[in-house]
Amino acid sequence: MKDITPQSCPVIANHIKIALVGQPNVGKSMLINSISDAHLHVGNFTGVTVEKSEVLFDYKDFHFTVVDLPGTYAFTDYTIEERVTHDYLCAESYDLIINVIDSTNLEKNLQLTAELMSMSKKMVIALNMSDEAEKEGIEIDADYMSELLGIPCIKVSAQTKFGMENLLEELVNKAKLDKQEPKLIFSEAVEEEIATIVDYLTKHKYNAVNSYRNVAINLLKNNKKTYTKIHDNPIWTELQPILIEASKHVELHHDSDDIKESFAEEYASFNRGIVAEVLNIEKVEEKKTLTEKIDNILIHPTFGIPIFLFFMWSLFQLTFEVGAIPMEYIDNFFGWFGDTIGATIVNDDIRSLIVDGIIAGVGAVVLFVPNIMILFTGIALLESTGYMSRVAFLLDGFFHKFGMHGQSFIPLVTGFGCSIPAYMSARILKNDRDRLLTLFIIGFMSCGAKLPVYVLFVGAFFSPEMAGNILFMIYIGGAMLGLIAAKILKLTAFKGEEEPFVMEMPKYRLPSLKLIWHTVLTKTLMYLKKAGTFIAAASMLIWFLSNYPKNLLLEEQYAPKIEQAQTEKAKTILENQLASKNLEQSYLGNIGKFSEPIFAPLGFDWKMSVALQAGLAAKEVVVSTLGVLYSVGGDVDEENSSLITAISKNIPFASAIAFIVVIMIYLPCLAASTVFTREAGHIKYFFYLLGFTSVVAYFLAFIAYNIALLF
Amino acid sequence: MKIKHKEYKMQKLSQCNRGAKVRVTKLNAKTDLKQRLISFGIMKEAIIEVLEHAPAKSTIEVKVGKMRIALRAEEADLIDIEELV
Numbered sequence: 001m002k003d004i005t006p007q008s009c010p011v012i013a014n015h016i017k018i019a020l021v022g023q024p025n026v027g028k029s030m031l032i033n034s035i036s037d038a039h040l041h042v043g044n045f046t047g048v049t050v051e052k053s054e055v056l057f058d059y060k061d062f063h064f065t066v067v068d069l070p071g072t073y074a075f076t077d078y079t080i081e082e083r084v085t086h087d088y089l090c091a092e093s094y095d096l097i098i099n100v101i102d103s104t105n106l107e108k109n110l111q112l113t114a115e116l117m118s119m120s121k122k123m124v125i126a127l128n129m130s131d132e133a134e135k136e137g138i139e140i141d142a143d144y145m146s147e148l149l150g151i152p153c154i155k156v157s158a159q160t161k162f163g164m165e166n167l168l169e170e171l172v173n174k175a176k177l178d179k180q181e182p183k184l185i186f187s188e189a190v191e192e193e194i195a196t197i198v199d200y201l202t203k204h205k206y207n208a209v210n211s212y213r214n215v216a217i218n219l220l221k222n223n224k225k226t227y228t229k230i231h232d233n234p235i236w237t238e239l240q241p242i243l244i245e246a247s248k249h250v251e252l253h254h255d256s257d258d259i260k261e262s263f264a265e266e267y268a269s270f271n272r273g274i275v276a277e278v279l280n281i282e283k284v285e286e287k288k289t290l291t292e293k294i295d296n297i298l299i300h301p302t303f304g305i306p307i308f309l310f311f312m313w314s315l316f317q318l319t320f321e322v323g324a325i326p327m328e329y330i331d332n333f334f335g336w337f338g339d340t341i342g343a344t345i346v347n348d349d350i351r352s353l354i355v356d357g358i359i360a361g362v363g364a365v366v367l368f369v370p371n372i373m374i375l376f377t378g379i380a381l382l383e384s385t386g387y388m389s390r391v392a393f394l395l396d397g398f399f400h401k402f403g404m405h406g407q408s409f410i411p412l413v414t415g416f417g418c419s420i421p422a423y424m425s426a427r428i429l430k431n432d433r434d435r436l437l438t439l440f441i442i443g444f445m446s447c448g449a450k451l452p453v454y455v456l457f458v459g460a461f462f463s464p465e466m467a468g469n470i471l472f473m474i475y476i477g478g479a480m481l482g483l484i485a486a487k488i489l490k491l492t493a494f495k496g497e498e499e500p501f502v503m504e505m506p507k508y509r510l511p512s513l514k515l516i517w518h519t520v521l522t523k524t525l526m527y528l529k530k531a532g533t534f535i536a537a538a539s540m541l542i543w544f545l546s547n548y549p550k551n552l553l554l555e556e557q558y559a560p561k562i563e564q565a566q567t568e569k570a571k572t573i574l575e576n577q578l579a580s581k582n583l584e585q586s587y588l589g590n591i592g593k594f595s596e597p598i599f600a601p602l603g604f605d606w607k608m609s610v611a612l613q614a615g616l617a618a619k620e621v622v623v624s625t626l627g628v629l630y631s632v633g634g635d636v637d638e639e640n641s642s643l644i645t646a647i648s649k650n651i652p653f654a655s656a657i658a659f660i661v662v663i664m665i666y667l668p669c670l671a672a673s674t675v676f677t678r679e680a681g682h683i684k685y686f687f688y689l690l691g692f693t694s695v696v697a698y699f700l701a702f703i704a705y706n707i708a709l710l711f
Numbered sequence: 712m713k714i715k716h717k718e719y720k721m722q723k724l725s726q727c728n729r730g731a732k733v734r735v736t737k738l739n740a741k742t743d744l745k746q747r748l749i750s751f752g753i754m755k756e757a758i759i760e761v762l763e764h765a766p767a768k769s770t771i772e773v774k775v776g777k778m779r780i781a782l783r784a785e786e787a788d789l790i791d792i793e794e795l796v
Contacts, residue, residue: 025752073747073750073751074746074749074750075749076746078743078746078747078750104777105776105777105778107752107776107777108752108777108778111752113748113749170790249723254755256755258742258745260742260746260749261738261745261749261754261755264754265752265754265756266754268752268754268757282718291779292762295762295763295772299763299765299772301764301765301766302766302767304766305766308786365769389781392781393765393770393772393781394765394766396765396769396770396781396783397766397767397769398766400783401770406770406781406783500740500744500747500783500785500786501770501781501782501783501786502744502747502748502751502780502781502782502783502786503780503781504778504779504780504781505772505779505780505781506779513748526719573739610765673737
């Protein structure tokens, strides 16, 4: 590598900013990951990258900034994500475009490339998945393609990291070179018109940044930006009739009244030409691909939906059954840990804060890590194999009846993991009404953080054989409620035309174990981090509120009684009485008491009321709060100190059912509500959501409570 | 596959049977949807193969080039085709 002569500012001189563009699901994010060892979320369905994300890394003497833009089929602004890409490419400043192309589907991918070529930016094409293409017997002559297009084309594979070095070298090269006009050739009719416009521009010495050819193409294509620019120029009055005539000619040539459609056809025929030149397919035999064989079963008109339901049922069975195995050890560990730490602390208050507050609270949340991991693994598999789109296909007819869109399924399933990415992935829906409707329904899909609450209550009230089924029922029940709610909203608040359903069904891919493990690990660590910080702080707060103010009078009343107690048993009973009396007159007790009348019709005691309110901050806090409240409150005998036992002993069955119902429906956590408001676009929607979920939760919990009372 | 080609030419993509191979002759969709279809490769002269129907024929799966696309019956109704024999 030659020395780079430092220019005016070395930092800027060596900085290369790259916009990464490609159709959905061609492996853009994975390419960034392999080029820079970053860790972006990679999935196998449309719309994983809903927001642009930046990755910084160094190569040789260069600082690279790569902006990963959401995938876009064409250079339009049909969906929000496409708008993000469109606006970025048009308005922001960057040095280079990497156009990522799926080598196994060259012709389709070139459609976007052709459009990018008329942008007059420096560009490098990354022919991704070249290993997969080779396996399918597809051979691309990359050198010839570079020559034909006037754009360097580099074979790479993000999966095996093949060709990364070449790509980086080419980027460095290209960044140093001057802009080169790509060789985009149109049909004779269009070329004729371009020539006319170019002639006119040359004659009048029009002052343009880009080449006249480029300006002419964009004018013909009806490009807004070029139009507004030339509109203020004096030549406009003369140019306009020429343009109108030219467009008519082109449209006539294509037998269409839509210039965009005409150009799309132009690009398509140009691409067919390129593909015919550079592509060589070995095996022409029309064998059914593996994807088609799998699809024959998985999207079977009759068996498709039952198979899907079976997969979901299995996932929840696994979540409960397998997740329960390590729970006992974790529980024992925290019990032992609390005792050991507690023994070293002399001061009563501090010991109580550490053991009953922090350790009990955090422990209650950590207990559910195995369940969370299993659930996230399932969702990651669903995302990365390509099955998600099949389910959207299967369910669209059904969803449609409820006024929803088949593609709503993707955000909805993501919602089983966490509402936050779910709200963001709702952007794949183009129509604002459909998107808002989906946003309102996502909360009905119980998120991962609600799982601990369910596991706790289901474990306390149902036999282990039934638990997995009940869990499945809770999730499916939530989803059903969501659909009904969708129908009601569609008939009332979100009336209107429906969005068309046109969706790509990606090829099935076996996800790499590393990828799955990475996704699950990241999410689990996030959960644990939350447990260590936010939940620990919340536990301390709850502990404080439940221990203060101290009532010395009460202590004095009980002290002599406890002293005089004859047996150990009587003593423990008295001590517990004191503890619960203390709790009742604490700050938390007062808050609970204050709100108790509101929740009384649902059969909640004040502790449950408090836990619910704490859950507004984060759903994990429900469990940690219950953990704190019941560890302070009153276990009678030492052996059964687990929270599950405490719950089953202290909470009546009907109240527990009502509690589960409220948890299923009421407002998502603080973080999710914030994202919801942002995605919905106005604060008023937050209040709608608050009102809607509260009313529905209360109403349904009331019914559930009264039905459960009959048993 | 045991699909027998019928004598008459079909008009709409929505009316096609599984396994049918057709050529697009016209898109009757409105601008937005038309752009969407085009960006998926569904445009005049494109060759489409009908792969699968969802329950109750509400949605169909077609293949354009190497890409599989799911379409609702309402959208398929806007695509004029002629059957290739």
